[in-house]
Amino acid sequence: MEEQEGTLPQKADFSGWYNDILWRAEIMDVRYPVKGLYVWFPFGFGIRKRVYGILRELLDRDHEETLFPLLIPEPEFMKEAEHIKGFENEVYWVTHGGTTPLDIKLALRPTSETAIYPMYALWVRSHADLPIKVYQIVNTFRYETKHTRPLIRLREITSFKEAHTVHATWEDAERQVEDAIARYREFYDRLNIPVLISKRPDWDKFPGADYTIAVDTIMPDGRTLQIGTVHHLGDHFSKTFSIQYEDTKGQQQYCHQTCYGISERSIAALISMHGDDRGLMLPPEVAPVQIVIVPVIMKKREEEIMQAAELLEKELQNAGYRVKIDTRDLRPGAKYYYWEMRGVPLRLEIGPRDLDNGVVMGVLRSGGKESLPRADIIAEVNRKMTEFTAILQERAKTHIKDHLVMVKEESLVNEMVSKGVVAVHWCGNRECADRLEEIADASVLGTEVRTDLIDQTPGTCIICKKPESVVTLIGRSY
Numbered sequence: 001m002e003e004q005e006g007t008l009p010q011k012a013d014f015s016g017w018y019n020d021i022l023w024r025a026e027i028m029d030v031r032y033p034v035k036g037l038y039v040w041f042p043f044g045f046g047i048r049k050r051v052y053g054i055l056r057e058l059l060d061r062d063h064e065e066t067l068f069p070l071l072i073p074e075p076e077f078m079k080e081a082e083h084i085k086g087f088e089n090e091v092y093w094v095t096h097g098g099t100t101p102l103d104i105k106l107a108l109r110p111t112s113e114t115a116i117y118p119m120y121a122l123w124v125r126s127h128a129d130l131p132i133k134v135y136q137i138v139n140t141f142r143y144e145t146k147h148t149r150p151l152i153r154l155r156e157i158t159s160f161k162e163a164h165t166v167h168a169t170w171e172d173a174e175r176q177v178e179d180a181i182a183r184y185r186e187f188y189d190r191l192n193i194p195v196l197i198s199k200r201p202d203w204d205k206f207p208g209a210d211y212t213i214a215v216d217t218i219m220p221d222g223r224t225l226q227i228g229t230v231h232h233l234g235d236h237f238s239k240t241f242s243i244q245y246e247d248t249k250g251q252q253q254y255c256h257q258t259c260y261g262i263s264e265r266s267i268a269a270l271i272s273m274h275g276d277d278r279g280l281m282l283p284p285e286v287a288p289v290q291i292v293i294v295p296v297i298m299k300k301r302e303e304e305i306m307q308a309a310e311l312l313e314k315e316l317q318n319a320g321y322r323v324k325i326d327t328r329d330l331r332p333g334a335k336y337y338y339w340e341m342r343g344v345p346l347r348l349e350i351g352p353r354d355l356d357n358g359v360v361m362g363v364l365r366s367g368g369k370e371s372l373p374r375a376d377i378i379a380e381v382n383r384k385m386t387e388f389t390a391i392l393q394e395r396a397k398t399h400i401k402d403h404l405v406m407v408k409e410e411s412l413v414n415e416m417v418s419k420g421v422v423a424v425h426w427c428g429n430r431e432c433a434d435r436l437e438e439i440a441d442a443s444v445l446g447t448e449v450r451t452d453l454i455d456q457t458p459g460t461c462i463i464c465k466k467p468e469s470v471v472t473l474i475g476r477s478y
């Protein structure tokens with residue numbers, strides 16, 4: 001990477017900060033010559049690898065991972081009317097093999113229901129074959145016409161985890177929806193990313209679903225980012241694709257299904273939630289480099305200091321840490337800047353005085369210097385990592401509280417929604433929602449909000465004043 005000139009914009013200028021940090025912290029190279037397609041720098045890919053390692057760990061408890069083809073024949077894709085309506089403007093088509101026109105056009109999967117479900121129809125015969133809980137992590141393609149942004153809105157989604165489950169009954173599928181939500185909560189908790197979970201309004205549910213539960217986070221600019229969705233598909237797709245099982249009485253029954261997805265938006269949220277004016281701030285579990293050792297060289301003791309640094313590196317590596325010594329010919333300050341930009345949780349400095357005093361200077365990325373006894377350095381580093389994670393968790397906890405407010409006055413909605421998510425009472429009918437979205441210049445995010453941060457007692461609709469109206473989130477989203 002060419003030396004990075006200039007400085008990272010303040011995080012308060014979130015859009016400028018976000019675009020700049022993607023290259024300055026070597027996450028994504030946005031110079032690929034196709035709109036909406038981006039290249040992972042190896043450092044960014046190291047974050048992705050660990051983030052998706054956690055996702056796999058959580059899903060592999062009771063799901064199986066596999067891979068379905070990328071290309072979907074047009075007849076299959078066109079089978080589910082609702083689904084097509086939702087995707088017909090977004091799907092890319094392959095029409096030729098070499099110079100030979102294809103007799104059947106092939107869709108690049110925007111999501112894989114119509115690739116997977118014809119196969120599920122072959123896999124499912126009896127109730128004994130159920131439930132199926134399968135997922136894949138693949139690239140998918142959507143011809144997004146809204147503003148594309150790296151990690152947030154891509155035309156090639158490079159890290160699309162999609163799970164597709166099959167059940168005997170609607171209730172079994174409903175339990176799976178709850179299980180998927182719990183798994184997503186656990187995933188984002190491990191990443192110290194706060195979430196708001198709600199049920200999308202009918203007009204915003206996944207095409208072909210009974211209902212959609214969405215996982216939103218609140219970005220530093222107050223806008224929401226949908227970082228996961230769980231869909232109850234009912235028997236819509238099983239009827240379209242004849243996914244049936246023979247029940248215990250020998251009757252043919254249609255299955256009930258769910259699907260749930262997460263993309264690299266999870267990494268956009270990770271970067272945005274904890275980064276600051278000096279760059280990334282990464283949870284230790286996903287940081288490609290967890291510890292950087294910076295020797296503070298004094299000419300006549302250089303040999304001794306370097307030896308101490310190398311010994312320390314070895315010990316930390318043996319303890320399982322991902323650690324680097326920065327021996328480049330740069331001022332210590334330039335080294336601090338470089339690794340802070342890359343979100344390294346802990347810096348250890350070793351200078352002549354530290355050697356003499358048998359200590360190592362520990363500096364957490366979240367701030368604060370502490371002299372650590374060299375003799376117990378592993379226990380001390382473990383303690384500092386735990387302290388750092390607790391700081392990230394605390395920030396995540398207060399973040400939602402600081403960006404969620406209940407509003408009862410129609411006139412206040414527009415002003416308050418520019419700061420974050422607003423909770424209002426809504427009677428549930430579309431006209432009031434349209435009016436509300438117009439006043440707020442925001443969208444209805446959802447109802448049945450799973451949080452205890454606000455009082456969800458029904459009240460009067462903020463628009464038509466109808467009583468017994470439910471608490472509803474509205475926000476400006478990416």
Ligand SMILES: Nc1ncnc2c1ncn2[C@@H]1O[C@H](COS(=O)(=O)NC(=O)[C@@H](N)CS)[C@@H](O)[C@H]1O
Nearest residue numbers: 111152153154162226227228229259260261263
């Ligand atoms: N263009 C995009 N770029 C990045 N992430 C996206 C894009 N479109 C959707 N996503 C993410 O992918 C998640 C799943 O997409 S989805 O359309 O809601 N759901 C599905 O496709 C279902 N088949 C479940 S996998 C969304 O919640 C959102 O976080």
